[in-house]
Amino acid sequence: MTTETAPPRMRIVRHPLKYRLLEVRRVQRITPGTVRVTFGGEALEGFCEQAPTDHVKLCFAEPGADLPVEPVVENDTWMDAPDGMSEPLTRDYTIRHHRREQQEIDVDMVLHGTGVGSAWAGRAEPGMRLGVFGPRGSEELPFVHDWYLLGAEETALPALARWAEMLPAGVRVIAFAEVSGPEDEQQIESAADLTLTWLHRGDAPSGSTDLLERAIRAADLPAGLGFAWVAGEATSLKPIRRHLRRERGLSKDQVDVDGYWKRGVANHDHHEDDADHA
Ligand SMILES: Cc1cc2nc3c(=O)[nH]c(=O)nc-3n(C[C@H](O)[C@H](O)[C@H](O)COP(=O)(O)OP(=O)(O)OC[C@H]3O[C@@H](n4cnc5c(N)ncnc54)[C@H](O)[C@@H]3O)c2cc1C
Structure with a gap:
C-alpha cells in the first residue's frame, strides 16, 4: 500500500541523562x-517522558549487594565503568504511567522465568530500592496519519497501551496483542477508533508463535497514510517487518518494528536490528 503524501519522520527528542535511585x-x-x-x-x-515508547533502564543490584551500580555519566554521555569497576546491571522497561504530582512512575514487568528483571519483579515489595536511568530520549511522531497498526506481546503491551491512550479521536487504530490466554488480557482505553484483537498462544512459549505475523498479514488496512508499530520477540518480528515494507509497501518512515527481547539471549540490545529498519 503506497501513499501520495510524504510521511512525517519520527524525531528523537533528547532528555538530560540522569540516574535516579527510587523506592518501590x-x-x-x-x-x-x-x-x-x-x-x-x-x-x-524533572523526570521527562512524552512519547508512547518512552522507556528507562532499570538498574539492578548485583547478587549480594544492597544497591545497584550507578552508571557513570559525563557530559550527558554514558561512559564505560572505570577499570576494575562493574558495569551497571540494566534492562529496558517502558514507563507505563508517570504521575508528576505524586512523583511516581509505574512499570509493568513480565514474569517470564529466568533473568534479573523477571526475578526481581517476582520478589518486588514496597520499600525496596532500584535505580532508574533515563529516559535518554523520546521518539516523537506527529499524529497526522489516517490509521495506525499496532502489534505487541506482553513486554510491549505497556507501550501499545500508551499508543492507544495518546492517539487522538478520529484516527483508525487496528491493534493486535498476543498473550497466553484470556486471563492475561488488559483493559486498554483510547479516544481513537480502536479495534483491539487479542491473540492467545496457549501453552506455546512466548516468542515462539507466528500469531502476530498471521494477524497482521490478514489485516484489512484502510486507505490513506498509515503508520505501523510492532514490538516483541526480535526473531518473530523479522517477517513482520519484511511484510510491512515489501508486501504492504510502507516506507521506512511508516514502520517501526522493535525487537524488545530475543529468545535465548540475555539483555538483548534492541538497537541490534536497527540496520534492518533501513
Ligand atoms: C524499549 C523496550 C521496552 C521494554 N519494555 C518492557 C516492559 O515495559 N515490560 C517488560 O516486561 N519488558 C519490557 N521490555 C523487555 C525486557 O527488557 C526484556 O524482556 C528483558 O530481557 C527482561 O530482562 P530479564 O533480566 O528478565 O531477562 P534476560 O536476562 O534479559 O533474559 C534471560 C532469558 O529470558 C529470556 N526472556 C527475556 N524476556 C522474555 C520474555 N518476555 N518472555 C520469555 N523469555 C524472555 C531471554 O531470551 C533469555 O533467554 C522492553 C524492552 C525494550 C527494548
Whole structure:
C-alpha cells in the first residue's frame, strides 16, 4: 500500500541523562504474568517522558549487594565503568504511567522465568530500592496519519497501551496483542477508533508463535497514510517487518518494528536490528 503524501519522520527528542535511585511504593499483580511496580521519590523531580515508547533502564543490584551500580555519566554521555569497576546491571522497561504530582512512575514487568528483571519483579515489595536511568530520549511522531497498526506481546503491551491512550479521536487504530490466554488480557482505553484483537498462544512459549505475523498479514488496512508499530520477540518480528515494507509497501518512515527481547539471549540490545529498519 503506497501513499501520495510524504510521511512525517519520527524525531528523537533528547532528555538530560540522569540516574535516579527510587523506592518501590506499591506492587500489584495486574495479570497472572505481569507485575505493576510503582516507584516513587523526590528524585523524580524533572523526570521527562512524552512519547508512547518512552522507556528507562532499570538498574539492578548485583547478587549480594544492597544497591545497584550507578552508571557513570559525563557530559550527558554514558561512559564505560572505570577499570576494575562493574558495569551497571540494566534492562529496558517502558514507563507505563508517570504521575508528576505524586512523583511516581509505574512499570509493568513480565514474569517470564529466568533473568534479573523477571526475578526481581517476582520478589518486588514496597520499600525496596532500584535505580532508574533515563529516559535518554523520546521518539516523537506527529499524529497526522489516517490509521495506525499496532502489534505487541506482553513486554510491549505497556507501550501499545500508551499508543492507544495518546492517539487522538478520529484516527483508525487496528491493534493486535498476543498473550497466553484470556486471563492475561488488559483493559486498554483510547479516544481513537480502536479495534483491539487479542491473540492467545496457549501453552506455546512466548516468542515462539507466528500469531502476530498471521494477524497482521490478514489485516484489512484502510486507505490513506498509515503508520505501523510492532514490538516483541526480535526473531518473530523479522517477517513482520519484511511484510510491512515489501508486501504492504510502507516506507521506512511508516514502520517501526522493535525487537524488545530475543529468545535465548540475555539483555538483548534492541538497537541490534536497527540496520534492518533501513
Ligand atoms: C524499549 C523496550 C521496552 C521494554 N519494555 C518492557 C516492559 O515495559 N515490560 C517488560 O516486561 N519488558 C519490557 N521490555 C523487555 C525486557 O527488557 C526484556 O524482556 C528483558 O530481557 C527482561 O530482562 P530479564 O533480566 O528478565 O531477562 P534476560 O536476562 O534479559 O533474559 C534471560 C532469558 O529470558 C529470556 N526472556 C527475556 N524476556 C522474555 C520474555 N518476555 N518472555 C520469555 N523469555 C524472555 C531471554 O531470551 C533469555 O533467554 C522492553 C524492552 C525494550 C527494548
